Amino acid sequence: MFRAPMNPGLFIAFEGIEGSGKSTQQIRLAEHLERLGHDVVCTREPGGTATGDRIRAVLLDPALAELTPTTEMLLFAASRAQHVRELLRPALARGAVVLCDRYLHSSLAYQAWARRLGRDAVLAANAPAVDGLLPGLVLLLDMPVQDAFSRAAERGRLDRIEQAGRAFHDAVRAGFHAERELDPTRFCTIDATGSADAVFEQVLAAVAPRLGLVS
Ligand code: TYD
Numbered sequence: 001m002f003r004a005p006m007n008p009g010l011f012i013a014f015e016g017i018e019g020s021g022k023s024t025q026q027i028r029l030a031e032h033l034e035r036l037g038h039d040v041v042c043t044r045e046p047g048g049t050a051t052g053d054r055i056r057a058v059l060l061d062p063a064l065a066e067l068t069p070t071t072e073m074l075l076f077a078a079s080r081a082q083h084v085r086e087l088l089r090p091a092l093a094r095g096a097v098v099l100c101d102r103y104l105h106s107s108l109a110y111q112a113w114a115r116r117l118g119r120d121a122v123l124a125a126n127a128p129a130v131d132g133l134l135p136g137l138v139l140l141l142d143m144p145v146q147d148a149f150s151r152a153a154e155r156g157r158l159d160r161i162e163q164a165g166r167a168f169h170d171a172v173r174a175g176f177h178a179e180r181e182l183d184p185t186r187f188c189t190i191d192a193t194g195s196a197d198a199v200f201e202q203v204l205a206a207v208a209p210r211l212g213l214v215s
Contacts, residue, residue, distance in 0.1 A: 009092035010210055011133070013103040016141035017173050018162050019148030019155075020192045021199060025141065026099050028200050029207065033097055036213065041091040044101035046079040049086045055079040060159040069115040073125050076107050081129035088133060097211070104130055105138055105179050110161070113175025114168050134186070137210060139203060140176055141192035145169045148192075 012029075014022040023044075030040045046056040055075050058064065067075075080103070091098050104126055112122040145166060152162060180187040188206040192199055207213070 009094070009096045009098060010137070011088065011092055011098045011100070011135045012137045012139060012207065012210075013100045013105065013135035014139050014141065015102060015105045015109070015176060016192060017143070017145060017148050017169050017176075019150075019152035020141040020143050021151070021196065022101050022141055024196055025139075025190075025199055025203050026101050028196070029203055030099055032204065033211070038211070039094070039096040041087070041096045041098045042101075043083070043087060043098065045083060045103055045106065046076055048079075048083040048088075048100070051082045051086075052079040055082075060161065062159060062163060069111060069117055070121075072115070073107065073111040073117055073122060076111065077125045077129040080104070080107075080126065081131075084129065084131055084133050092133075100135070103135055103138075105176065108179050109172045109175035113178060114164075114171035136186075137206065138183075138187045139206060140180060140187055140189045141199070142173070142176070142189050143192040145173055 014026050016022055026042055030042045033040045045052070046059050047053045055078055059067075059072065059075050059079075088098055088100070107122050107126055108119060111117050112119045149166070149169070152158070180189065190199060190202045190206065204213075
């Protein structure tokens with residue numbers, strides 16, 4: 001269903017449950033690669049464009065408890081469709097390294113597995129959105145849900161999806177593991193339980209060979 005991306009740049013997606021430290025590692029990697037002279041684009045989903053940010057506000061609004069899983073799946077895909085065309089493809093076409101906090105595999109873990117919509121439905125909804133663009137590397141920041149929850153709680157008020165509870169997030173983590181089994185060469189698992197420095201060492205070791213860096 002997916003065409004291979006025809007882009008000279010490198011597309012790296014950070015994936016994992018909430019509180020796994022994705023954004024911290026994304027920033028650290030961006031700073032590191034910029035120091036080495038790379039053109040780096042940091043972005044996130046849902047969002048990454050003005051349209052996507054409006055969709056994000058709907059998706060994360062705790063007041064919209066009635067949002068159905070199917071609506072949610074389609075809104076994530078809509079944000080992605082805009083992101084691919086407006087930001088990701090142009091950045092990759094000019095040779096940038098794109099670091100994206102969540103992408104398609106979040107829809108698979110959250111909507112296909114945890115919300116139980118199934119992979120077929122989520123892949124069908126996302127095929128026109130991603131239009132063949134898959135990350136060259138998925139960094140899965142993996143840690144037990146309990147540890148991630150304590151970090152997330154420190155950050156304060158929970159959004160609509162964070163409020164879904166422990167069993168839901170256990171299912172999300174299991175979903176990421178299932179996706180990794182299905183696509184082992186694209187995934188690199190990072191043990192996210194250690195210090196930010198220890199985690200960054202693993203991130204760099206995963207990325208270095210793809211950019212011809214000595215880690
Ligand atoms: P965000 O605050 O960005 O969470 P985090 O900092 O953990 O990445 O909120 C994004 C939420 O949306 C998060 O709960 C994961 C969820 N999500 C999906 O359910 N499906 C998707 O396709 C994407 C991109 C995110």
